[in-house]
Amino acid sequence: MSGKTILIVEDELKIAQVLRDYLEKAGYATNCLSRGDTVPAHVQKNPPGLILLDLMLPGMDGTEVCREIRKFSNVPIIIITARVEELDRIIGLELGADDYICKPFSPREVVARVKAVLRRASPDVPGKALVLGPIRLDEDLHQVLIYDNTITLTPSEHELLKIMISQPGRVFSRSELIGQIQGYDFEGYERTIDSHIKNLRKKMAEFFPNQDIIRAVYGIGYKLVVQHDPVEKTSQRV
Template structure:
């Protein structure tokens, strides 16, 4: 199920623009154009993140943020045209996870949404003592930091998230590089070799990443 974003913005055209960009990047969305409509929108479907305009009819964004923070850790990105430093600081002190100033690029908003969602995800415990912390791009095995590069981290995360599933090289390339660059098959093999070497330094008698001849790789513990 796609991650769900609640867009709270009284300017309809801006809200619809954000909706279109976010949905084109695989998110589902809901819109609220009035501060008093936020509670009902959250109750209708619990969002994974809220884009919250500062200036709203009814309740202001700061009031909404303060109310939500009383009993929820819902990630919140404040959106504001008021650039005074006090407003930025107040928004963050009330519990906002980030803020964006108008005018903004919709692409920037999508990037910020992805970043905040990634930070809000708890570490993944993949079995056999492997813990993947995406906020820090850190992989630990049996308590030992594997010192992976960002590409190696994404590759291991893809494999470990679905133990036993066989991924072909094209699928692994897609997880490593978001820009659809052309990468030789041997690049995947090289990264796998490096990850295996780092894991073997911790568990010399275990092999967690298995090659499947002529197909690809899988993670099993």
């Protein structure tokens, strides 16, 4: 896990330096940027292993930075925010962030979150292919195919699909899903899982017309149900 480069996007220099010190002590290389409008071009030119992204930035707001990055990259993103409204956190997750941390925070917690998200992005143990109808999830390649068409998922979306495809039809509670995805005790809002579900549904929808393949079970959570009669697609997509 060590050796990966972490991009720290934070305009408060003292906070950026503390994060840098703790991450480098944990074995990570780091780069720091203080303006949001410099981030998308930097990520395209120097793809990091993970981004720690503050929301309150000069030049471009962190939510817009996240939106721009997701147009061309699925690099793991952890949002760091001083905003107390849960809506702000939900918006960040719906834009494709993998996790969020609220200020003030413990630097050790940030390092733990970074390790957990990177584990989801690049599992250390060999995986296998999980197949359900037209869906094939390859853990080793971190790839999902539907009717031989590649769909691009964030680490959290990939992990969510892997959990549900391993036991199709089973109802998973929100707390169960968030616990398995985060890989540690998550003291946040359980319904953040709804944001990941929404994004995953959107990416899979075109392959399953008129089907609700990830179904909400009122008061409990979600289950994956795949029928075998959608319109087949053959063109490769990225």
